[in-house]
Amino acid sequence: MGNRVNITSEFWARYRNLVRTEMIPFQWNVLNDIAGIKIEKERLNDEGIPNEKSHAIENFKIAAGRTKGTHYGWTFQDSDVYKWLEAVAYSLREKMDPELEKKSLEVIDLIADAQEEDGYLDTFYSILGIDYRYQSLAGSHELYCMGHFIEAAVAYYDATGNEKVLNVAKKAADNIYDNFGPEEGKIHGFDGHEEIEIGLLRLYHVTKEARYLDLAKYFLMERGKNPNFFREQAAKYEGPNALGGIEKMPDTYFQNHKPILEQETAEGHAVRVVYMCTALADLAATTGDKEIFEACKRLWEDITKRRMYVTGGIGSTVNGESFTLDYDLPNDTMYCETCAAIGLIFFAKQMLRIEPKAEYALVMERALYNCALAGMALDGKHFFYVNPLEVNPLKSLRDPGKSHVKPVRPSWLGCACCPPNLARMITSLDDYVYTIFQDTVLINQYIDSDAKLALTDGKVEIVQRTNFPWDEQVAFEIKNNSKSQAKIGIRLPGWSAEVEISINGAPVELVSEKGYHYITVDAGASVEAKLTFSMPILRNYCNPLVSEDIGKVAISRGPFVYCLEGVDNGTELNCLRLPDDSELNYEYDSSLLSGMGVISGKGYRLQASESKDSLYTNSKPVEKEAKLKFIPYFAWANRGENEMEVWVRE
Amino acid sequence: MGNRVNITSEFWARYRNLVRTEMIPFQWNVLNDIAGIKIEKERLNDEGIPNEKSHAIENFKIAAGRTKGTHYGWTFQDSDVYKWLEAVAYSLREKMDPELEKKSLEVIDLIADAQEEDGYLDTFYSILGIDYRYQSLAGSHELYCMGHFIEAAVAYYDATGNEKVLNVAKKAADNIYDNFGPEEGKIHGFDGHEEIEIGLLRLYHVTKEARYLDLAKYFLMERGKNPNFFREQAAKYEGPNALGGIEKMPDTYFQNHKPILEQETAEGHAVRVVYMCTALADLAATTGDKEIFEACKRLWEDITKRRMYVTGGIGSTVNGESFTLDYDLPNDTMYCETCAAIGLIFFAKQMLRIEPKAEYALVMERALYNCALAGMALDGKHFFYVNPLEVNPLKSLRDPGKSHVKPVRPSWLGCACCPPNLARMITSLDDYVYTIFQDTVLINQYIDSDAKLALTDGKVEIVQRTNFPWDEQVAFEIKNNSKSQAKIGIRLPGWSAEVEISINGAPVELVSEKGYHYITVDAGASVEAKLTFSMPILRNYCNPLVSEDIGKVAISRGPFVYCLEGVDNGTELNCLRLPDDSELNYEYDSSLLSGMGVISGKGYRLQASESKDSLYTNSKPVEKEAKLKFIPYFAWANRGENEMEVWVRE
DSSP: OOOOEEEHHHHHHHHHHHHHIIIHHHHHHHHOOOSSSOOOOOSSOOOOOSSSSOHHHHHHHHHSSSSSOOOOOTTTTHHHHHHHHHHHHHHHHHHOHHHHHHHHHHHHHHHHHHSTTTSSSOHHHHHGGGGGGTTTTHHHHHHHHHHHHHHHHHHHHHOOOOOHHHHHHHHHHHHHHBBBBSTTBBBOHHHHHHHHHHHHHHHHHHOOOHHHHHHHHHHHHHHHSSSHHHHHHHHHOSSSSSSSGGGGSOGGGGGSSOOOGGSOOOOOOOHHHHHEEEEEEEEHHHHHHHHHHHHHHHHHHHHHHSSSSSSOOOOBGGGGGGGSSTTTOOOOSSBHHHHHHHHHHHHHHHHHHHHHOOHHHHHHHHIIIIIITTBBBBTSSSSSSSSSSEEEEEEEEEOOOGTOOOOOOOOBBBSOOOHHHHHEEETTTGGGGGGOOEEEEEEOOOOOOEEEEEETTTEEEEEEEEEHHHHHEEEEEEESSSSSSSEEEEETTOOOSSSSETTTEEEEOOBTTEEEEEEOOOTOEEEEEEEEEEEOOOEEEEOTTSSSGGEEEEEEEEEEEEEHHHHHHHGGGGGOOOTTTTEEEEETTTTSSSSSSEEEEEEEEEESSSTTTTOOOOOOOOOEEEEEEEEGOOOOOOOOSSOSSSSOOO | OEEEEEEHHHHHHHHHHHHIIIIHHHHHHHHHHSSSOOOSSSSSOOOOOSSSSHHHHHHHHHHHHHOOOOOOOOTHHHHHHHHHHHHHHHHHHHSHHHHHHHHHHHHHHHHHHHHHHHHHHHHHHHHHHHHTTTSOOOOOOHHHHHHHHHHHHHHHHHHOOOHHHHHHHHHHHHHHHHBBSSSSTOOOOSSOOHHHHHHHHHHHHHHHHHHHHHHHHHHHTTTTTTTTHHHHHHHHOOOOOTTGGGGGSSSGTTTOOOOOOOOOOSBBHHHHHHHHHHHHHHHHHHOHHHHHHHHHHHHHHHHHHBBBOOTSSSSTGGGGGOSSSSSSSSSOOOOOHHHHHHHHHHHHHHHHHOOOHHHHHHHHHHIIIIHHHHHHTTTTOOHHHHHHSSSSSHHHHOOOGTTTOOSSSSBBSSSHHHHHHHHHHHHHHGGGEEEEEEEEEEOOOOOEEEEEEEEEEEEEEEEEOOOOTSSSSEEEEEEOSSSOEEEEEOOTTTTTTTTEEEEEEEEEOOOOOEEEEEEETTTTTTTEEEEEEEEOOOEEOOOSGGGGTTEEEEEEEEEEEEEEEHHHSSSSSGGGEEETTOEEEEEETHHHHHHHHEEEEEEEEEEOOSSTTOEEESSSOOEEEEEHHHHHHHHTTTTSOOOSSEEOOO
């Protein structure tokens, strides 16, 4: 409640319409197994991946007793429905749609029917053996799924006021509270995949009921105290196979190697790490706990200063979809899951609640406009799971170590976490534009929009007018309807050296406080502010400790990282070179890929040895001049299967 | 029989002594589980790898009924004993050792006792269920093991005249002949791992019995005709688990995707490919079949011109220890198994029998002096399986995709194929120096030695005096004791542009026929020939189609590829650069690593970003001058755990 941000940005409206008109209906059909598409496996030749159908809605119908049958799909299949519901909630908040509302109310009824009497909610165990619930938490994803449901329920309640869905969520959370905690007789454990912690904190924010905050804190602080927890459960478990064997993964995979407050580096499954960090930072912001904030900062620094790709992607290896070690950022074998980039955005959002520092908003922008957005095709119906920085389709096909790196976006994947995650991210983008403290608003993202924001003493209205991410200025109209003076922090773009702000037409001297320039607006007053910045084409260099990027350059302009694609530059992109004195030119091409900024310049192409039959020679290969054409990274792979490269030899 | 080459080379004598005094006794202890060493797994965290002990001799004792117990180890554990026996045979041929002979005769008795009445020989099935033999050939390795035994038996017979071991081999081969072939009632199939074909051809060469030649040809020509063969067997199989599940590997893994004569590219498990090619080339040389030779040539070209590392290593991925695709040669995730380099040497040796072309001898030299030799530590007691071209120990430890790339040589591995393969290669090196046609001798390798070689009309003696691989000349004394004129082809080193030959002191005009300069020596005559060549430090460039090596250079001198090692050059070797105008100097350092050529020159080191806390910047990293020191690749990892790099930025 309270804050309302209406996004009018042309760039984002296109995406948000796509989600509403294409993605949400499409996902509905997938969840109901009527989409008529081929679901792809995440990795070739992996027999363990269930991909014949989604069956997600059918699982709920069976659990609700409406139809007969058995469970099909991953143990976390329920969460697909919840993430769909959450996206629907944001979509209804943006624009009411009676038909969609009807569908979602039916789904809520179905979920309520599938819920056990005591509040437990999970179709896998309801169908396959309720007696075994909570006993195989390494892979069961029960709390993970309920966490997603709680997020969806809070979002739906927030958008529509629907009490029923919130009550189902509270009942589920209460069941968890009854079963987990430090007290004797309760389970001293947690889920293999963090998410319930986020859900419980959101439920706390809306209900203010302390037990949800306590339970979230319990899960976070218990983690890592007993690294054997999952193995101990598995040794005793006799129930249905809930990703059995996953408990043999290293403790780091689950962030269960040591207590979170002692973790110095981001280890294990990248999505889990950033979900954990999101909850941890929310807890720090909510409680003001300094020690927890310090732990968040340590992990933030490790991720963003030593383990993050220039696209905002994270997760250096497909093995365990994990972090590896500092400065290890291979470009063609990494994971960089769309969900992980989204999770990093969640984390950044919570960090901004604790500390008003533009760095968080900048990383958010980097992940949003690059890795996360690349997760979806421009048609809104094809999705990347893995977001490489370098792709050769032949290698993806023939090298099993790269079979997870797909050169074109599939329609849907057996493990369908990313597409609905993107849907909820894009539909809730309004929540990422501003951060609100008692009397202060941080303007984090430049997005054309109209906002009404609730400060302690009343509302502030902010209108942003801008053609960002393409153009170089933002006009703000700020109206303080509250009873106190309001402070407005305008983020200064980190990628621009030439920034100006004028207030009511008069230039002001810039003062950067952690990357924000603050202006004050008296109670009842209005202000017109204008932010102008250059958006130069930048050459980005990586720390030489990252061996893969040595001697290479990545091109960016504004929030976008650019890449070379085969369709524009021919095959064997590695043979191309962009010399450091080559002039680069920017142009907006309205006919390309529904409107796209393009950067071009003179480069060189190495000539393959004269005869393809010689592998090693003692003469240096020669180069010929070649024109290089870069497009924004997020827009790659929308013109068929081809090579792609972000880091180019210089 | 016939040919005897006595190797006196200081360089090789050191290795051959190591094998005789260290490796053979050490392996004997391992095979008998009394070595007191820790056997390492090939990959971390792979539970399927049996590595508690070898148990290989014990398996034979159980199969022979001498002790009670059950089989332990891989299905191919027997071959460890056979490869040990083969190395012993060559070692006895070089230098009789009564104690070692006694041990080996006992082993032969043990093997004979373990052999079934009908000739079948395999401890796995003899112990676990003889009724299931030959029914799970995808992973059973029965024919593979018998192939290794036959090789050992022929070598032992050749060295000592022992008839018993040859008879055990013939009996085994006859059992295979009775069970496999095109006739009705026989199995229309072959082993998952090629090797029996090599053994049968060697048995044919010594016995001249046509059925062994026919059976080898049958196995080779049957392969690929029914890609479902292994899966059909597996569907029916009810016996003990013989690597069950391996039949699900792609058909290419087994070179079973299409008939061999139609295979255009080298596909699948690299060791299998080169073993297959070795037999195929032997068959072509033995029968003169042109179509088979063309198939050999196609595969040779694909391997050596498009899929071979500069070290002579092959196998671009750990997944299936396989080839991937043309020009895909990653330096830090490849397999480059020691056995595969040895197999490539076998293949080259057979190709030389068909076509007198120096290219084969050059590839043999490349693989021998680099990838194969790197498989063994200078102490003769530690071994690499995987021979990377770039290693960072931290990445091996923390990135599961590199856990197979070990930064130091383990004592022994669970799957112990490589060390005994190296032992037999080094002890039989005499067989690789020359190729003999009817009246022609090709001098392929420059190795200080005395040889008596049997031509059609009598013997030719060749003495080589050289300090190669370090020095730049070879003196030959050639004495033709045969009744006809002999042609001697002296290989011209492909890595030298300045080559001279003098005959009896007088320089001659060089005429290269496929890389050999031929001289004729009349019956009864003697000739003194001297080959002089420069051995410049070469900068090797890779075809730019190999993306990993673009902008990089590999240094070589003579047969040796050189590398940078951490102990000489500090950490973060990727930060080093060798500019193309930097002068390089060669020096032999007799105190380094028991005598080693060293190359040094001026280079530069990129400075890590000032603060380790910044990952991306817009200013180009700066360099500082640094001295680079290269050592031969084969000698790396003999001074503790550290980084290593072959391809250096230029």
